[in-house]
Amino acid sequence: MYRALVEHDGSFEGVFFVAVTTTRIFCRPTCRARTPRRENVEFFGTPQEALLGGYRPCLRCRPLDNGERTPNLVTALLAAVEANPGDRLRDADLEARGIVASTARRQFKRYCGMSFQAYHRARRVGLALSGVREGKKMLDLQLDQGYESGSGFRDAFSRLVGVAPSRAASTTCLYAQWFETPLGSMLALADDAGLALLEFVDRRGLESELTRIQRRLGRVMLPGKHRFLEQTGRELTDYFSGRSLVFSTPLAPEGTPFQRDVWNALLLIPAGRTQSYAHIASLVGRPTAVRAVGRANGDNNVCIMIPCHRVVGADGSLTGYGGGLWRKAWLLEHERKFTSQEPGNSQAELALLQQAGA
Numbered sequence: 001m002y003r004a005l006v007e008h009d010g011s012f013e014g015v016f017f018v019a020v021t022t023t024r025i026f027c028r029p030t031c032r033a034r035t036p037r038r039e040n041v042e043f044f045g046t047p048q049e050a051l052l053g054g055y056r057p058c059l060r061c062r063p064l065d066n067g068e069r070t071p072n073l074v075t076a077l078l079a080a081v082e083a084n085p086g087d088r089l090r091d092a093d094l095e096a097r098g099i100v101a102s103t104a105r106r107q108f109k110r111y112c113g114m115s116f117q118a119y120h121r122a123r124r125v126g127l128a129l130s131g132v133r134e135g136k137k138m139l140d141l142q143l144d145q146g147y148e149s150g151s152g153f154r155d156a157f158s159r160l161v162g163v164a165p166s167r168a169a170s171t172t173c174l175y176a177q178w179f180e181t182p183l184g185s186m187l188a189l190a191d192d193a194g195l196a197l198l199e200f201v202d203r204r205g206l207e208s209e210l211t212r213i214q215r216r217l218g219r220v221m222l223p224g225k226h227r228f229l230e231q232t233g234r235e236l237t238d239y240f241s242g243r244s245l246v247f248s249t250p251l252a253p254e255g256t257p258f259q260r261d262v263w264n265a266l267l268l269i270p271a272g273r274t275q276s277y278a279h280i281a282s283l284v285g286r287p288t289a290v291r292a293v294g295r296a297n298g299d300n301n302v303c304i305m306i307p308c309h310r311v312v313g314a315d316g317s318l319t320g321y322g323g324g325l326w327r328k329a330w331l332l333e334h335e336r337k338f339t340s341q342e343p344g345n346s347q348a349e350l351a352l353l354q355q356a357g358a
């Protein structure tokens with residue numbers, strides 16, 4: 001990809017996008033701007049991923065462009081976002097800038113291939129989370145300078161969770177780390193109790209989920225290293241390579257007792273197999289609470305490790321998945337490929353079934 005970039009190779013148009021870490025801008029492979037050095041570039045498959053990575057589109061090669069001249073309204077919308085990328089833009093805010101919101105949104109969708117709302121959200125989340133990606137640097141900075149001196153450090157904190165360290169209820173931290181996987185970027189949070197969250201970065205509602213967890217636990221979120229995050233990274237690598245589908249990172253998801261019961265029951269479904277919502281309901285001793293089990297399954301914040309993707313409809317249909325059905329299908333297929341089917345319940349499952357009187 002770097003060679004294609006250096007040679008302005010037009011055949012890679014649309015295949016990948018290149019982002020420059022020093023300028024925080026992303027481009028088409030054929031952009032005529034000066035070629036960045038290899039160590040300063042990062043590649044993405046889609047503009048959305050580049051946005052989620054904290055980059056903004058280049059004004060020169062216009063990576064969102066569908067080949068037409070950019071409509072003025074689209075240019076105006078992009079400028080409105082860049083004027084204050086972290087804020088939300090309501091129709092009234094657009095109208096105040098002389099932009100007819102409904103027309104502009106329609107044109108944006110047609111021209112950029114994604115809704116303006118989706119664009120702005122990706123840009124906002126990308127900015128908020130880019131601090132996490134820079135975690136190591138920020139942690140070093142903190143260790144070097146101490147809390148008092150670094151107002152930039154506190155700003156980065158505020159962007160991520162909306163609470164400055166001095167106002168947090170506890171001095172213990174939830175450490176955050178970013179992982180690249182074949183299914184997209186994932187964010188992980190952990191403390192000494194275990195892994196609290198493992199989610200795809202583009203999952204809808206991730207921002208509010210982070211805020212919720214942070215509030216419930218009264219913790220400061222700090223981009224940085226933790227032994228459970230390191231273990232998570234190793235185990236994810238093994239999982240995606242098929243070397244091992246078993247996880248042993250301690251888990252500490254935040255939830256109600258009922259949610260935790262459901263999540264514990266999910267852990268009993270081995271890789272390569274699926275179960276129905278009704279089966280999980282009977283495992284937790286609430287055979288009639290199938291809907292509530294479905295909701296608790298969807299509320300799982302520790303993706304993949306708590307295998308909510310292994311629960312399917314009674315007729316075997318995939319039903320839903322927070323990270324998108326295509327990911328659920330991919331995970332199940334991946335696990336089938338690397339396991340042999342063994343019929344019957346596992347020992348642990350049988351024990352739980354007996355306990356529940358089922």
Ligand SMILES: [Zn+2]
Pocket residue numbers: 026027028031032033058059060061062
């Ligand atoms: Zn460019």
